[in-house]
Amino acid sequence: MADRRSFLGLAAVLTACTKSSKAPSVVEQSMAPYGERAAAEASILRTATERTASVGVGSSTTPLQELHGVITPSALHFERHHAGIPKIDPAKHTLLVHGLVAQPMEFSLDDLKRLPAVTRTHFIECSGNGGGELRGVAGATVEKSHGLLSCSEWTGVPLKVLLEQAGVKPEAKWVIAEGADACRMARSIPMAKCMEDALVVYGQNGEALRPGQGYPLRLLLPGFEGNSSVKWLDRLHVTQEPAQSNQETAHYTDLLPNGKARQFSFVMDTNSVITRPSGGQKITGGAGFVEISGIAWTGNGKIKRVEVSIDGGKTWVDAALEEPVLSRSLVRFRAPWVWDGKDAVIQSRATDETGYLQPTRDEIVEARGTNSQYHYHGVKQWAVKADGSVTNV
Amino acid sequence: MCKPVFKPVFKPVLKIVLLLCAATAFAQTKYPGVGKPVAADRVKAADKTVMADGRGLPAGKGNVETGRALYKTNCAECHNEAGEGRDKQWPALVGGTGTLATKAAKKTVGSYWPYATTVWDTIARSMPYNNPGTLKPDEVYAITAFVLHLNGIVPATQELDEKSLPLVKMPNRDGFIPTVHPDVNAKR
Known part of the structure; x- marks a missing residue:
């Protein structure tokens, strides 16, 4: 009984604290055997596409633009x-x-x-x-x-x-x-x-x-x-x-x-993409500092360098690579950007430790044509509009 | 064959060979007791590999006419009556000859697949989609013969077995080259 009384007492104190500090008033869940993410994050999901009327042929894609760091939560790993x-x-x-x-x-x-x-x-x-x-x-x-x-x-x-x-x-x-x-x-x-x-x-x-x-x-x-x-x-x-x-x-x-x-192409070529800001997102609050962040990867080993452009590929600056840079892993890159609030086209391109530079789409088409549907790794660009919206171009 | 003059050289070589054998034996027992050695019958039951030269094909036979009926029952629902595919969902098995070097390239068994054994293996291991692995070897030979006939690769009178199937030369047999990296030259 003593235990119960002290528990009730604690509850009263907690209630009082809640009222004074305006913290959440109800503890909805505590110490679940297998954790859930925050309810407000539950809309971050894979998108599944079935290719035939028979169930089981298809893929689901990872919402990379919503993720941080380099690890994909297991529940969001793409499937094919x-x-x-x-x-x-x-x-x-x-x-x-x-x-x-x-x-x-x-x-x-x-x-x-x-x-x-x-x-x-x-x-x-x-x-x-x-x-x-x-x-x-x-x-x-x-x-x-x-x-x-x-x-x-x-x-x-x-x-x-x-x-x-x-x-x-x-x-x-x-x-x-x-x-x-x-x-x-x-x-x-x-x-x-x-x-x-x-x-x-x-x-x-x-x-x-x-x-x-x-x-x-x-x-x-x-x-x-x-x-x-x-x-x-x-x-x-x-x-x-x-x-x-x-x-x-x-x-x-x-x-x-x-x-x-x-045949037997196997190795995934050197690639990168800016994930923030990226298509479908919006820069809120107008001009000012915005970090450009993205991921780079290569089947050749380690990523050695990632460059970022804010003028559609005319000029490039080096992005910082987040340590540790691991072989055949995603690498997170970051570049500071003071956005002037005007239209901009942002791109990234990666170089691996063998010196291979990520090509443009045109360079891939020149080498492989357009029937080679696998192993695409061209430079991806996003348009940032003056209103902060980001779209694919 | 070994002339006496080689004898003095031979003894040290033999020693090295014996050492190598011992090293190999050590490597095999690096993690003793982990994993279970299995007998040949267990391997035989599990081994479904079919090689391009026909190794691994089970004994059996089937002809185009038998295959026509089996195809209707087992394959036509998805791949359509004459192998033309359906609703851009299930792949076409025929057509596309002469299109590979065009923008409208169509990759089918007839236009693209380099080995007839791969047709047999695909049907045997993964078809029909909702009931894979249930066709008997004779049935797989027959359906393979029919699909090859639909593509004009074998005549209507053709019978195929484990000996004759690997000898069927597919139209695109020489259409593949090994990938060399890198193949794209990006300019800075």
Whole structure:
């Protein structure tokens, strides 16, 4: 009873405080077992597009213009599925490694968690990201132009460890990765990538993978086109040649003006986009200081430099890169801007550690034509109007 | 073959080879007890890989006429009666020949796909969309034969099996080149 009385007393004090300081008068929620974001933020959502009348073929995009830093909240990570999301019992899920190995091996989730784990921050980008920009149907917001891109902290085991555990043979050149989704999506991965930095991951941003990200296990190929980071991974077939699967022939090949198609393009090219101010947003309060902020990324390794223009690409200044600058991760860039309140066209362009400079759309079209719907990475610009509104141009 | 003159060289080489073998054995047991060695029958049951040269194709056969009926039951609802696709939703399986170097490029089995084995593999692993993996190998050979026939790649009398399918030469077999990075030259 004493406890109850003191609790009531505390409640009375809290009520008194509330009345005097005009703080919220009611505690709506406290210590939920799994947290929710603020109700006022609940409108920040992915946009899903189903491509066929059959459920499960389509994508959802990340509202990058609403996010801070470089990590994408797991619930907002973009998704691209070819046959929906399978329901998998993690206790029964295994990863089979076979083919050109000394001993075919099977790993349960528990097995994988016994092995030395690594945690690394990497982006995943669908190779179709920005395809609309190439076709000249430029996206009105960052989500519409670049939303098939997300970045997470991934935890798992280097693929190299699993291949060595099975005794990978010297003549092995490719690994065919297969998922447990309804279409058993499969991609052939070059051995060099498997041994360099490929991961088999079970963790995303500190917790288990989301079902839409391959729960309970996915391949994670840093900097490679998203389709090759096979979700719901349950089989790795070590071979000498690629399988020439559907997804590496009929799709995810880049058709050039001469009718030939580039195959096994994999690496996502160096790219950047300003997320604030960006299309659909409005600068409120008139002329004055506005920070220009955005994200840059490259499958080639680290971003070395990002430049920003406020005059449609005539002159450029260096933006600051927020540390740490990680390999094959999103990088946040920032540039101070004292806006004069007049119309302006703002752009960003990135350079990676190999010296590769992000090209313009025209330069990409010159090299690849307009049928090459994948691996677009052109400079994106936004128009800031005198009234503060920001639109795509 | 080894002449005596090589003998003195051979012994150290053998030693190195043995050391390498020991190192390999160590690598294989770097994390002892983690993972379960599996037997050949487990691998065989799980291994659905079909290679472009036909390795992995199961024994079986099917012809265009059988495929025509199976296609009607299993495929036409989405891909349409003659493989022309529907409502810009489900992909067309035919057409597009001669369009790849134009702005109206149309990528289909007939105009774009480089390997006939990929047609078999796509049907076997992922079709029909709402019931994938249920077609028997003979049925997959038959539907593959029909789809190739719709594209004019095989005659109406064609029967395909695990030996003949990989020999079908697709029109765009030589249409792919390996990607070289970088391919775009941006000017500062």
